[in-house]
Amino acid sequence: MSDTEKIIKINIDEEMRSAYIDYSMSVIVSRALPDVRDGLKPVHRRVLYGMQDLGVYSNKPYKKSARIVGDVLGKYHPHGDSSVYDAMVRMAQPWSLRYPMVDGQGNFGSVDGDSPAAMRYTESRLQKIAEELLADLDKETVDFSLNFDDSLMEPTVLPTKIPGLLVNGASGIAVGMATNMPPHNLTEVVDGIAAYIDNRDIDVAGLMEYIKAPDFPTGAVIYGYDGVKEAFETGRGRVIMRAKAIFEEIREGKEAIIVTEIPYQVNKADMIKKTADLVNEGKISGISDLRDESDRNGMRIVYELKRDAIPNVVLNKLFKYTALQSSFPVNNIALVKGRPVALNLKDMIVHFVEHRHEVVVRRTQFELRKAEERAHILEGLIIASDNIDEVIKLIRASKSPDEARDKLIARFDLTEIQSRAIVEMRLRQLTGLEQDKLRAEYEELMKTIADLKDILGSEERRMEIIKEELAYVKDKYGDERRSRIEYSANEMRIEDLIPDNEVVITISHAGYIKRTSLDEYRVQSRGGVGAKGSATRDKDFLEHLFVSTNHNWLLIFTEKGKCFWMRIFEVPEGAKATKGRALQNLINLESDDSIKAFINVKDIKDPEYIENKYIIMCTKNGVIKKTKLEAYSRPRTNGINAITVRDGDVLLEAKLTNGTNEIMMALKSGKSIRFNEEKVRFMGRTASGVRGITLANPKDEVVGMICVESDEANVLVVSSNGYGKRSEVADYRITNRGGKGVKTINVTEKTGSLIAIKNVTDEDDLMIITKKGITIRMHVDALRIMGRATQGVRLISLRGGDEIAAVAKVYRDRDVEDEVELDEDGNPIVMDVTDADSDDSTEANTASDTDSSEEE
Template sequence: MADGEKLIPINIEEEMKSAYIDYSMSVIVSRALPDVRDGLKPVHRRVLFGMHELGVRSNSSHKKSARIVGEVLGKYHPHGDTSVYDAMVRMAQEWSLRYMLVDGQGNFGSVDGDSPAAMRYTEARMRKIADDMLIDIEKETVDYQLNFDDSLKEPTVLPTRVPSLLVNGASGIAVGMATNMPPHNLSEVIDGTVAYIDNNDIEIDELITHIKAPDFPTGGTIYGYDGVKEAFHTGRGRVKMRAKATFEEVQGRECIVVTEIPYQVNKADMIKKTADLVNDKKLEGIANIRDESDRNGMRIVYILKRDAIPNIVLNMLFKYTALQTSFSVNNIALVNGRPQLLNVKEMIHYFVEHRHEVVVRRTQFELKKAEDRAHILEGLIIASDNIDEVIAIIRASKNADEARTNLIERFKLSEIQAKAIVEMRLRQLTGLEQDKLRTEYDEIMLLIADLKDILDKKDRRMSIIKDELLEIKDKYGDERRSVINIAGGDLSMEDMIPDEQVVITISHAGYIKRTPLSEYKTQNRGGVGQKASSTRNEDFLEHLFVGTNHQYMLFFTQKGKCFWMRVFEIPEGSRTSKGRAIQNLINIEQDDSVKAFICTQDLKDEEYINAHYVIMATKKGVVKKTSLEQYSRPRQNGINAITVREGDELLEAKLTTGSSEIFLGLKSGKAIRFEESKTRPMGRNASGVRGITLANDDDEVIGMVSVHNFEDEILVVSEKGYGKRSSIDDYRVTNRGGKGVKTISVTDKTGGLVAIKNVTDSDDLMIINKSGIAIRMSVENLRVMGRATQGVRLINIKGNDSIAAVAKVMKDEDDLEEAEILDIEVNAEDGTEIDNSDSEESTDPDNPETEE
């Protein structure tokens, strides 16, 4: 160590800590965060002040960007030229700032993420609104600080009349903190600020009636309001943004046309990523994407495939692409040099406070200037009153200094007044000029009184702030660009899935699937049918139901348990696929199986569930009614629907409105009709009451029908493929618990009854054999017969096969082939005609053979 040198030992931990804190505070205060008063970061403030000093204002000609950047760089901002140019460019981009501050000429980039031209090619000047951010800056309204080399002074804040922080927002990443503020509509912000000035105790909810939500430069839709409200109240929140899209037909093809995209989304990137999703088959239904944007505005066209549903494709785009994004609000700004999280009222408060300080300082500056001028005018008036003597004194003096001294001694003037008199021009000796002096003096005294009144009264200062704000609103206020969709919320699965009709099938072994109804085609009555499912040899289809994707499925098991799920949650399968085991979808016990299910539209709407009931029937003829509301809160392991007695099992469950009539059909061919009101509502754990009395121990209930439209007809089907429809009026209303009346003549040829349904001419019928063969036919092909007849052959049963399930299907004219109406059935096996008139029995409901 050389002589005279001194080593100071330091703790490296302390040194690193202090150095890092200095650096981080420098970034926070001098680079990344905006000031709450003018809403600007240092670089933006320096760009605007540099342009102001350079004289590149809104009323001047454009100047080369390189000249402006050089001015800012050399005088105020000792960083790279890129940071200055990028900041200036952003202030000139209509998709970046809600109210642009710089008027650019040349290529300033694009919403596709294209870079602006180099600064040597572009030109710029300030916009009028930026002039209003710098107005009164020369009136000592703001503090100045030394620049980086202490050679010049720059303002610490601008005396802005525009509430720039709320109007244009800000974003920046500091050390350990970041800010992300959305832009708002100028008219709304000023209305809110005026409301705050009128009432400092205004609640945030009242402010929200003026400042409704952020207003993004690119427009679009604000989807959902909870995040907006949270951001206004706390300073943090998540604002969901969606593109503005419409459906159009272009050259005969359905298209989705997007004219506005969410804020800060790169259009070219978004289109590329969407195309990649389409190519990877992650987005279905889109044939082509075209960007037709031009100087007239944005237009992105998504050309759809012919079978695509526009709404569903649009929801998929919202889900998987940047057509829906969210803006994470984080209102951190510098308050007195310290970072602080601010709600909307606090931001308005600090802006009004800043404007108040500017008005006070401006008034003080103008008052001092007026008093100085009044002081000089007093001296000039004294001189003009004694003009001959003044001239004599000046002529007698050797020089100006002596003249000033002599005037001060003679008229008791101040140095400033004496100097003004000595420098007075000869023309001011005229009578007209002397009158002007007195008029100006009177006006200045009135101005001084007015300025003092402003400084004395806060109400007047606040009134001035309001008037200036309303002037800004008149000059620059415009309509909202972003539309608010208050009802918006998270996209759910059902938004992704079309609400189309589907066939739900459940096999005997418990396999379930849903298949689009359009996969099944209509055949004529008596056809052989088409394959509905490929099941294992020992398995067969037992249940078939038609519903829509968005409905709720209630599953009722033979042990009396209830489970529920959405129809779209059932795995989709083709017409010939086996499906998925129900045990994999719901927690059903191994020795239990699903016996009935209900498709219901809503389990959330109280009015709906309180007006509906579930009627259940067991094989032993027990019925039970329970309110639907009791099934609206499911558990994963299911809930009890009915207590099933020993030796019995649940067979059927139907949804009713409380005013229906119930039909129960027996295997022996009997049926009973009674009013639903005869069965009182019970709790979920009750076991029910007798619905029909069985003829013998071998007999059992095969089905239940709930009828509320008495124009329907009753259709019955036997296991050997015979069936018919009869008028409801053929069945007289009895009390529940009776033996029933004959509904079909059961013989060895027909086999026992397997299904009872209520139908109309507009229904189709789906019949499935245990072997998996299915046939679909129109009900209108079946003529109405008496209830005690044998019926006609509906499906040709081969060998030992028999019918497993029957379901009715709504007719779809676009999908179905027209079926022929036949009165005589042709036997498909031997070609002989079956005359059904011989098999008809008495249809008299009072016939003692058919009564109980």
């Protein structure tokens, strides 16, 4: 070793620590984390500034991406070309950024994870919205620093009128920390910032009234609100996202799940491949085919279901096992004055407003200085124009421009700048018109100067300017929210967001349900042309219609004795003319079960209400059960057992009562029983019930149950061969529960067995369906009231051994004209309401009218 060389011994532990900290801080500050003010990392900032340098504005021709990348590399970003090109590509992808900053032409990749074309093939220019980030950059609004080789200056931050950190988010992995910020809707963010400016004491909860949740570029559904709330309040949280999926009947009897939007940052091709693998492995059942039908018009992924598959069950499995449901871990870390800081929603808004305030102050100071400099020159020019002859004489007598300037300064007490402007003044400015323009410009400048000074002297005015500029941005670039918010079952906040308006719920005979605004069911005058009714499928018709409110509950009962819940606002919305959605697709119904009854309940959370309401159920074998509504006040996704149905039995009806109503049950053999519901004691939810009516014949069965609140309603019964009649409720005496009942229709070979009992009024309609598919609709008021034990009148003429299959009481839509029903031969079916077939004989078999002993 030479004498000039010297070895310095250092502690390797300290050196490693020092070097690693230097490296980590370089990564944190200069690479991985965004600045809280403009929301950009250095590479993104340099790309946008480099594009402005090249002049590739939104209204200029595209330039090759390679040219832009080369310019940014050579001037500002001394790293690999892929780092710059990848950053630029991401800023051009509409599925990556909520508001893209680069307008790309060519192949910039796809949501399937396809790589973009090489930079020599693609072209780029700035998006119009990106120009708002660079606006006023030439007005000394931000600090500049030397580039990597000290040859050029670059901005340390952009002035940005756009709250970039909130609207586009950011993600990055630094050393020992990471950031993952979700994008938000520009309209909501601007409204939130304006609310903060108006009220600096507003808290995060107040801001959340404006900024509801993140808004992802791929749309989809934000499932659950707890994670969103936590992220807004603390800066950390977990936002669960679900694909937007609908059920669609693709062909007769064949349904499919159609996905039109997927969660943010999910690779569509990978997701489909992994789903196919799970189907092949048997982990997900019920899917017969899976295909991607996406095109330039939008995304469409089709999961074709097997015929016995339950769509809701399959969809829940897809959410559980595939990326159709994924989460976005929010971690709001950004650079605040060069230091990484965790930020909540209000923090980000506060720092953005502070930045905009500084930009407005510096811009105003710059404009004021320029205006004062121009006014100073104009003062000199005006002095010269007022003394133009003397000025010309003085200049002509001077040997050089410098001498002329000195003489002007000495003669008119001008400054160096003013005298230079006078000497360089063009001859055309000597005209009278130009002199008038000078004075007008000076007067306008003085007003501008006064206004700029007023802005600098008033923080209130500066804040108003910030709000006005944000309002302009919102008006020009704001759009509707893409990501829908879906509140999970245990989050009742949704009630605060959905008005409790009155709606009409309609359910068709085939089980199609929809919710319609009550305003659509307008009242028409007599003689009106009518409105188009609900569009039902062939052989289907509207069976249930009731007015409810959005916050009410719908209880659904199946023949196996299960109960499902649905909030009224969860019922799919549809216009009056649409058919709605199949109810079995909305609940997890077993394939061998069917829906039997619906109950509209006001509130299952109000203790007083649920304690004083009861549900009465009856089965085919004559069992009746009464349970407090309170037992059904704890909803479960997969439903609960409402009644234990014994072997060989099925649930027929379920009614909501107040505890003092009367119950009527009818048998296939033509018998009926009427008793007060107080005779039935209430029991637990899993009980099977007690005997409501005794079946004298093992082949007999209950055909229906009605709940009578008063004697005003009539009892209507229909037999299988098309006979029926209407009787007064008072004709049926009140007995004890469990008796054999009294005759409600005189069943003969001609009438056939009893198949239905309904409580009706003159305002109701009756829909009768035969086994051969023929339907007839009639007004109840066309049937006269008859005695209890008569055989009734012919309601429909049946041909070729046909029988009645079902009878439904339906809503009479007075906006729709009656349709003429045709038989299988194409002839009109005429309702026979004559008394030719009636039998007004008195009740027979008195013994059969007596009640047997009560039996449980």
